[in-house]
Amino acid sequence: MAQTRSSQEKDIYRPEPATLAKVQPVTEMESFFELRLDSGKELGHMPGQFVEVSVAGIGEAPFGVSSSPTRQGSFHLLLRRVGNVSSALHRLKAGDKVGIRGPFGKPFPVDDAMKGQDILFISGGIGLVPVRSVIQYVFDHRRDYGAVTILFGTKSPADRLFVDETDEWKRQPDTVYLESVDRADASWKGNVGVITTLMPKITIDPVRTVAVICGPPIMYKFVLMELNKMGVPSERSYVSLERHMKCGVGKCGHCQINGLYACQDGPVFRYSDLIPVREAFR
Amino acid sequence: MGVVTVDLKMLNVWVEGLIRGGRVFGVQAKNNRFQFAPLLMAANLRLDYDVTVIPPKKYMQPAREDLLTFEGAAGFETCLDQEPFILIGVHPYDVAAIAQMDAVFSGDNVDVHYMTRRKQATVVACDVQAASANVFAGCMGTATVDKGFDILLTRVGDHYVVDSRTHKGEVILGNLVKAPKADAVSLARREQVWEDNRKYLRKHELRMAPETLPTLLEASCDHPVWEEKSQRCFSCGSCNMVCPTCYCFDVRDDVRWDLKGGARVRDWDGCMLRDFATVAGGHNFRKNRADRYRHRYYRKGKYMPAKIGHISCVGCGRCISACVTKIANPVEVYNRLLEVR
Incomplete structure (x- = not known):
């Protein structure tokens, strides 16, 4: 069949060029990436949205944006080396080119349901990656929100992310930052145990608090149960769910959660909307 | 846009003309089953087929297609297939399916790859002449269609009623424009075909609306x-x-x-x-x-x-x-x- 090229019509699958400004290993499995669109434009995302990153010849994969739109000039990703694309990105260096589509999906409701409220952030492992975007956004509009509590859990002390930045979070006004590891090493003096072991240690006003949750699939069930015990209404809990959002535009079918598309209806969902959705937490 | 009747010989001549004029895909026998494939001669067209193994969606969304090409690390370029084509012999249930796919690929985020092919397609539908072993279109309201095609062919006895509904249909009608207008008897017989298909294309009976x-x-x-x-x-x-x-x-x-x-x-x-x-x-x-x-x-x-x-x-x-x-x-x-x- 004759293939002709056209740049006349907008192609939802065509990435725009971007350049890696910085690539920095963070843990054994994870690296930090700073990117700039070659157009010079801002990404234009909101906290919780994701982008599709292309490495030509390898493929394309969805990743949550880790920086806040309030920090302009570039945007951040933090990737675990587990898939074809994330592994290929780990082989790249500053100055290398990638393709970007997006931003896609529903963000956390930073400008509506969260405004004026106390915010409780709960993240496990690389679940902190998209949540960091929200945390930065909240700190950059500090007077728009009440008390901030951040809980972060990882498998081991070496798996902790954004260590310098989390030290700064501890020093923010009206902010509590607690972390836990599943398995301690000789240097660790903090809490040991899954993230829910941190929850009895905090004091929150459950009806003034909005919870922002992101972590591995297994984490949600236990965290949501604990929040329920603490009296946080399901209407005030927001989760970001992982799925293979292959196309990002509601076509390919891979990210469907029952009738919902993670790429369009999510990846951020209000927990109360997911209670009747049986494929949501598994 | 008229409704005309043509005999089998005239239909054959018309199809030969379409083949000479461009890309035509039509239903043909393959072993003991049927498929949509490039039509090289009108004699191969089997409008009496029961069902094709693969539906005609493959011409709008091919099993494999290039979306983009790339050179080096970035520089992705869009590939579009812009050559017009004609599909001959699409059954009403497949016409209904194409209309659904159109809704999917034109809705919110327009898929330019699908839509480019779709715009280039002229759909010549054909009412079912032989029920397949498992068809139940009669239960799904898709045994007949009144839209979604450019031309509809219906076999009535030893001739076809040819019903062109769109500009695209008119364009490919050619000499058939001069064919005799369908008379009341032919139209009544077509009505009967529709009624029969709604009634009999039910090899399985869905017990609900x-x-x-x-x-x-x-x-x-x-x-x-x-x-x-x-x-x-x-x-x-x-x-x-x-x-x-x-x-x-x-x-x-x-x-x-x-x-x-x-x-x-x-x-x-x-x-x-x-x-x-x-x-x-x-x-x-x-x-x-x-x-x-x-x-x-x-x-x-x-x-x-x-x-x-x-x-x-x-x-x-x-x-x-x-x-x-x-x-x-x-x-x-x-x-x-x-x-x-």
Whole structure:
């Protein structure tokens, strides 16, 4: 069949060029990436949205944006080396080119349901990656929100992310930052145990608090149960769910959660909307 | 836009003319079954077919297509297939399916790859002359259609009624414009064909109105049928591949031999395949066969209606024929939901 090229019509699958400004290993499995669109434009995302990153010849994969739109000039990703694309990105260096589509999906409701409220952030492992975007956004509009509590859990002390930045979070006004590891090493003096072991240690006003949750699939069930015990209404809990959002535009079918598309209806969902959705937490 | 009658010889001459004029795909015999394929001579056209193995969606969304090309690290360029083509012999249920796919690919985010091909397509539909073994279009309201095609052919006795409904149809009519106008007798006989097809294209009888399916499914998540049927599912995806309303796809990069460039390729994918919902790292969000099996029927009967306003099953019966273990009959599944557990 004759293939002709056209740049006349907008192609939802065509990435725009971007350049890696910085690539920095963070843990054994994870690296930090700073990117700039070659157009010079801002990404234009909101906290919780994701982008599709292309490495030509390898493929394309969805990743949550880790920086806040309030920090302009570039945007951040933090990737675990587990898939074809994330592994290929780990082989790249500053100055290398990638393709970007997006931003896609529903963000956390930073400008509506969260405004004026106390915010409780709960993240496990690389679940902190998209949540960091929200945390930065909240700190950059500090007077728009009440008390901030951040809980972060990882498998081991070496798996902790954004260590310098989390030290700064501890020093923010009206902010509590607690972390836990599943398995301690000789240097660790903090809490040991899954993230829910941190929850009895905090004091929150459950009806003034909005919870922002992101972590591995297994984490949600236990965290949501604990929040329920603490009296946080399901209407005030927001989760970001992982799925293979292959196309990002509601076509390919891979990210469907029952009738919902993670790429369009999510990846951020209000927990109360997911209670009747049986494929949501598994 | 007139309705004319033509005899078989004249129809043949017309089709020969279309073939000389451009790309034509038509229904032809292959071994003891039928397929849509490039039509090289009018004599090969088999408008008396029962059903094709693969639906004509393959001309709008090919099983494999280049979405983009790339050179070096970035520089992705869009590939579009802009050559006009004619599809001859599309049955009404497939016309209905194409209309649903149009809604999917033109809705919110326009898919320029699909839509470019779709705009280049002239659809010559043909009323069913021979019922396939498993057709149930009569139950789904798709045994006949009154829109979604450019020309409709209906065989009445030893001639065809040719009904052109669009500008595209007029363009390819050519000499048929001068054919005799269909008389009252021919139109009445066509009416009879439609009535018969609505009545007889029911090899399986759905015991409910299709519009009630979303409500029925709403209450059927835990019905034992999902577990029962899926125990014999090989997760082969055949039901997906032959379905005229399955459009899920995979995208991957195909690197050229010199490793300097290549193409981003889109392939058909299927929700019944084991790793359809698997993410990097290996977590499979739909790892049980029963969950995948249920997902397919929910998608057809509940999720797609919510998205495009139609039940995404047109009653072609291809899935029933394609399934090795005979578990893919939607009518059986949906009827079973009516039974008390």
